[in-house]
Amino acid sequence: MRTLLSSLAISATGLAFTPSVADLPPRGFFPQSVQAELNLETRFKAMPDPARMREAMRRLSARPHHVGSAYDRENAQWILGQFKSYGWDAHIENFDVLFPTPVERVVELVAPTHFRASLQETAVTGDPTSNQQKEQLPSYNAYSRDGDVTGPLVFVNYGIPADYEELARHGVSVKGAIVIAKYGGSWRGIKPKVAAEHGAIGCLIYSDPRDDGYASGAVFPAGPMRPAQGVQRGSVADMPVYPGDPLTPGVGATKDAKRLTVAQAPTITKIPVLPISYGDAQPLLAALGGPVVPGSWRGGLPITYHFGPGQARVHLRVKSDWSLKTLYDVIAKLPGTTEADEWVIRGNHHDAWVNGAEDPLSGLVAELEEARALGTLYQQGWRPKRTIIYAAWDGEEPGLLGSTEWAETHADELKAHAVAYLNSDTNGRGYLGVEGSHSLEKFMNGVAMDVADPEAGVSSWKRTQAARILNGSAESRKDARTREDLRIEALGSGSDYSTFIDHLGIASLNLGYGGEDRGGIYHSIYDDFYWYTHFSDTAFVYGRALAQAAGISVLRLANADLLPFAFSNLAETVHGYVKELQSLRDKRAEEIADRNKAIDEGLYKFTSDPRDPVTAPERETPAPELNFAPLLSAVDSLTHAAARYDSAYNRAVREGRSGVAKQVNEQLIQAERALTSNEGLRNRPWYTHMLYAPGFYTGYGVKTIPGVREAIEQGQWPEADAEIVRAAAAVQREATWVSTLAATLGGA
């Protein structure tokens, strides 16, 4: 496989690839600046070196490097040295955060038979780092409260709210029970949260082989998939309330910060939680009685899945060391010149759960190569207009700790100076994924067109377009064929962009290649150099492509005459969200009315099987009409303002008018902030962005216009109407701001 990829890599250096430069100059450059920028980018793109990435990954993944470990600190110091050697002004910032590490872990079936879970990932012959057991963090879920509980066992599918409705209809309660949930279907922290809301006393989470195991390929080390003993570690703190250090919400976890006690921290779980392997889960699941689960709940183990409990009882014991640990954020700067007060920020975390070759080093090694290339250009005389800040975050895995504490500490400066934050995390073979602020959608389409895909001989943009045309829904296919720009996804959560976009309202992006290789080593001891160099981007050509895509993004943001924001795509996207919300209300209204009618008519009773009786669902309050007019009207204002800005921008670029650029750029930096609200979202004020947030009951998955969407989903109708008004106000602020921008720019 290596041979094949190496030969492909030759064509990926750019020889066979014609970028669309002639058609689309990089956004934000006046005609007089374009050629210099393109020349610079050509030099830049040739610099990232797969061999160096491979070597950096080998070095950084040589030992476990979780928060608080010796090698985490050593890695930070090595990264610091790298930045300095590239000519950057770099330092380490420390924070002291709550990070529990496991002391006791017990899972045992106590009835109808006895079985004690091994809770141990075993070393694999041929994989040289899998045997570093002394330094490995045992498999566990960080921020699980301590507990020692015994109770009946109930299988809850993915453990999301809808699953508990299904359980209730089959007469199965989790009150006083320990639940076992599959990984997937939501972010893991949702599972114990929802279980506790339903009265469960403990929670097990396991990786089912249908979703993450032999079903999709041979298991490690024969193949890339999760073996029977592999366990997914991970945080279960209630991050949809706030991420970062649970003891210092909203402020940096500096030495002298005012801290909550552990008992006061609202994001620690209400019940003990532990992750287990499918090897350990199978005897527990096989012991369950009760009705057989629906087809959509079934996993890939060779057993019949039952709801439980029957005779099955489980004992769960979890105890952690709750001491504070020190974070090592590496922060590096290349100073700007004419616009030194405007900061372009780029980050990737360096901490891992264990050896972390894929997560996070596959992204970090690309970032380091970007930094080396930028440093080299700097040494060769190039100077960016704007200040460039590169960060290697610590503590992402436990809860976005390093980025959150740093951003909270520097919040005022960041709000004043940050142009944009550009994140990456894991990287692999396949398609360039872009998520982020829609005011940067057009900009990122330009970048994707100018980066070659290492396998396909076309641009990353073209390859993604091809996949959307072939595999997308009817709507997505039509979009891919006819819309000028490929759509980017909104940001949910799950990596270090969260604080920047969600809390501070800084335009943000998340970039990474993926989609071709599957793997089953996520957050296990098998995510290591051996695995990555046998089963993922083995030639690091997608590492180079990521360095090219992210590096060019940084270069353009740092050098642009006019910052490359555009608002028509944003307006169109928000309009699409509002239409979705209207459909969602109508769909919910129809569902509720249909269901209530069916309940009244006895239809659930008529179709209940006496051998497996299913009760009717709960009656719900009929959905009222909602007044979407304020939102539609605000979107209309934004659409018109965006069009005026487009005209002004086109004229300014066409005529190369640099006179007002400085003033417009200062205003552009604040444009994303107009979409935030000081009060934040209902019940979770840390989240201030009114368009994007991770779902309160999904965790990673984004909820767009979250105040309105979640109120509708949860049937909180009066709140939905109130949230429409708040969201409309934010969109209206944005419209007013963009109008001002258009006037400033057009007045030149």
Place this chain on the structure above:
Amino acid sequence: MRTLLSSLAISATGLAFTPSVADLPPRGFFPQSVQAELNLETRFKAMPDPARMREAMRRLSARPHHVGSAYDRENAQWILGQFKSYGWDAHIENFDVLFPTPVERVVELVAPTHFRASLQETAVTGDPTSNQQKEQLPSYNAYSRDGDVTGPLVFVNYGIPADYEELARHGVSVKGAIVIAKYGGSWRGIKPKVAAEHGAIGCLIYSDPRDDGYASGAVFPAGPMRPAQGVQRGSVADMPVYPGDPLTPGVGATKDAKRLTVAQAPTITKIPVLPISYGDAQPLLAALGGPVVPGSWRGGLPITYHFGPGQARVHLRVKSDWSLKTLYDVIAKLPGTTEADEWVIRGNHHDAWVNGAEDPLSGLVAELEEARALGTLYQQGWRPKRTIIYAAWDGEEPGLLGSTEWAETHADELKAHAVAYLNSDTNGRGYLGVEGSHSLEKFMNGVAMDVADPEAGVSSWKRTQAARILNGSAESRKDARTREDLRIEALGSGSDYSTFIDHLGIASLNLGYGGEDRGGIYHSIYDDFYWYTHFSDTAFVYGRALAQAAGISVLRLANADLLPFAFSNLAETVHGYVKELQSLRDKRAEEIADRNKAIDEGLYKFTSDPRDPVTAPERETPAPELNFAPLLSAVDSLTHAAARYDSAYNRAVREGRSGVAKQVNEQLIQAERALTSNEGLRNRPWYTHMLYAPGFYTGYGVKTIPGVREAIEQGQWPEADAEIVRAAAAVQREATWVSTLAATLGGA
């Protein structure tokens, strides 16, 4: 479970159930006849006795009773005695048919390791008939040609044409290979047919536990599902070409019939085939190399499913005894009075693959109780207007042999005299399923309203309506709420109605309860009395409900003043089919155009993963427009004629005008025949009905307006236009016939 069902059964005797008599008198009865009919039905409904059904099932399933076995003949004679004891004029008709039985069976993996399949279903403790190995037909597929082949093994999913396209795109050929296909996705006989078309030299078919095993419940004997050693027997003759005896297509297999040689028989498979259990399949599948299959292909075994072949090679040997065997069809009559030349025919087969408690005895014991009840009424003085014929068919399992040979033998009489054929086969708990001629849709809705569901305390109609409202698609839900009649499905194939509807054009129905219990004993030695009385309709209350539904249907057809056909539902249904065909053409046209464009643009190349390359599909000829005008115009005529018939019918019934009934009834008998064509379907002239046929590449699944639909599906565009004209002619004949009927009836 028995207790629960028995208590429910009390309310199902009719106490809590109010039939909708006042609203809807049975169709076809003049006002002066209604009360007598309802009184008769009330007497009839009280007669079928669950205890007798249980006893009959025990007796008939006591030993294996496949075609040619001693107990098959004994059962026929016992059934004959039963009919006679009920007062029927009964006899046995014999036919001599080709029915191969296994002599040698070998399946072995010969590389990369050796494994020999057991091919043996094991006896189960506690199940008293599972150990009758001497009399059991070994697991095999009847009408597999003999063969002894060795070749690489390839997994082909369900083995339908689309699966071979997927294989080709992954570069996997089955030329010279032995394929292994999952049961499901089509009738089993399609699998070796399509495999041979692609150059395979042998075919294995196995029951995957995801579809038929532990995935959906505990396995036998702990639960009802298929155990690891369970095998599905079954015919693999090419029945979409013609069913019945392969040596006597179109004519009865009487002693002196002209026969093809075995070598000439076109419906015998082109390659050897054998069914195996998932216990035997697992080592074969685990040995496969090649790319990993797509998610939709995966089964429930705890392995990674690969296309193959890699190193895997298999040896398959199949040899049968090809001698003729004798069929024993039991035919019983109750003579009609005023309309003795009009025959109402009812049938269920009696032969099984092994002990066959569910298939076919659960249906047969209901039929016998109907016959006993009708005989009792007859002895009490009731006389039907029309002649009633009850049949217990032999040889259904190998290929609808008994019904087909009987119907072919008596084809001319049947075409002249048969009012309708009413079939049943297996029966279980749940919902009344009705498939059949849409001219009887309204009639069957009336029957379903007047039969109580044994569990739900409402009519069988109401329970089905409830399920469709709760679980149906948006369209089906709307239909169920607003349409006067619940829709019945068109007949495909898979039981003894096939010859009546498909070959002779006799209006037909298939009835049976089911949908609540799942099972995995189909065509195995575990389909026996122990299984049925532990896991299915254990109290035989659904047996009674089937006897009530089928018996009342027979009574109404036999006693009606005017035969209860109606044509507006037929016209509306055919109109729906034509709209489906138009959408199908448009969808195929768009797919072909999209795919050709994507091929031309290189999109498949851009998205191919070099580690698992997938080639572009084949370019297809763009779809031309089709001229649906003749069909739409014919449907329009039928719609108008049907409305005129409805008016005439309503007036005739309202005014109780019996004068023209005899003439109208004679014409009504011929109405279904107008939908047939003497030439039959293209390439399979045995099938003469132009609206309904089993699919050439689906087997059981119906293709409505099959000439047109299959031409479109297979991209045979000129043929599609020609078939539209032929289908339109049939619909136009029907319209003309119904017009005549309306005139005859209206002229009274």
